[in-house]
Amino acid sequence: MTGTQAAARRTGPAGAPPPARGGRPRIRITPPSRRTSLIVLVLLTVLGGGTTWAVYGSGWFRATKVTVRGERVLTEAQIEQAAAVPLGGPLASVDTGAVRERLLTALPRLARVDVARSWPHTVTVTVTERVPSAVLQNGRKFTEVDRDGVRFATVDRAPAGVPLVRLTPDASGAAASLRVFGTSRLLQSAIAVSRDLPDALHGRATAIRVRSFDGISVELTGGRDVMWGSAEQGAFKASVLTALMKAEPHATHYDVSAPSAPAASGS
Template identity: 80%
Template sequence: MAGIEARPRGTGPGGPPPAAGDGGRRGRVRLRITPPSRRTSLIALVLLTVLAGGGTWAVYGSGWFRANRVTVRGEQVLTADQIERAAAVPLGGPLVSVDTGAVRRRLLAALPRIDRVDVSRSWPHTVTVTVTERVPSAVLENGPKFTEVDRDGVRFATVDRAPAGVPLVELAPDAKGAAASLRVFGTSRLLQSAIAVSGDLPDSLKGHATAIRVRSWDGITVELAGGRDVMWGSAEQGAFKASVLAALMKAEPRARHFDVSAPTAPAASGS
């Protein structure tokens, strides 16, 4: 290995110390660096190779860092067992070899209720799956069952009973203007408009809307608990209408009917 030899300037290996009055040079040293020998470099290289090989074996070949279990977090309606089965994490092999991207793709494909999922390795033995489930913003009748739809319009689950506090979306084909709207926009687009309205409702009404009825493209009505209702109009300007409705209901707390179809000229009645 490299050696450093220090000796007083102007003296030999065994020479006398500098004389007094040497102009302040007393105690100064001169450094000479001796390059490492070839043998020392070879030993260092061998040690590094052994360490690297040992680390690789510890991660891939030993039992110290094996994937032995799966931990699930964030589940609400889904169960941890459902998520674990859909994830199909290969256990028993090296933890570093678990393809977290493939696990994530399997979960999103198998369980549409999952909105977002994060898959990570938790050393030394665990694969951690953290999910965020979709929240129903509206439900659609599907024969004797109900289809849950989130605020983005994604239909993610069919259930036997409509969840409490989630409005049912209904088309009213016999209402005036409905036939023309169906011809122009189609059933799917009209339903999508109602779902957009459910997602735009102000937070103060979350859980209080019982139904959203579509009579025409610009004839969407929101029915509220307690016999109140809101004429929403079309799904356009949803965020603006929501803020106007919240202010209107605060100003007219006894009103039964609210109209924000023209949000710059809202109205309330039936107090």
């Protein structure tokens, strides 16, 4: 093979670059011209501006409706009024965080609020209401308290199936308990007891009586009662009480104040 033939084989026909190793031809990518890049940039700008106008300037995505979900005691009208969602403007401009804060501030009964935009025209408000775990009596009114001790509503009637907390300190323990723990702490203990009651007793506890820090008892329907003691070891006491009531279903008095040595009496 002559030198001329070897050079031609290396360069390929008509001076083209030699094929890549393995026999595949090399692909040369030509960068777009400045004019092409400018055209693409203009098109993207036009499309972006059109999208912005459609969302904010046109009537296609206006906020025209509020949908409320999850309400139980509160009405849809109460929630809509407290939410004060601005209607008529762009849906994208609705401040969902501000709506949520307005609801939580205006309606203490709400434990959780989620606000979302539902395209093309709706603001969806999903609420979770607090559930009363105990009731405190204030004159002729009743204050509902949830399992976390939050007092969230004052009502004219105590809700059915929710125990009423009665602070009735006895003569021997009144002064010491009130001096050391205070009324607020004793009420918190009663609410903790209500929270820890076995599920089987929910709706059957009519009152929680607090005589002292470690003298808390629970009154049940059917003339039965439970001596609970202090609010400590609540989960343990609940499991012991459940087993005790199964073993002694006809007893009228149960004592789990010392959960390692429970007792039942009466029939």
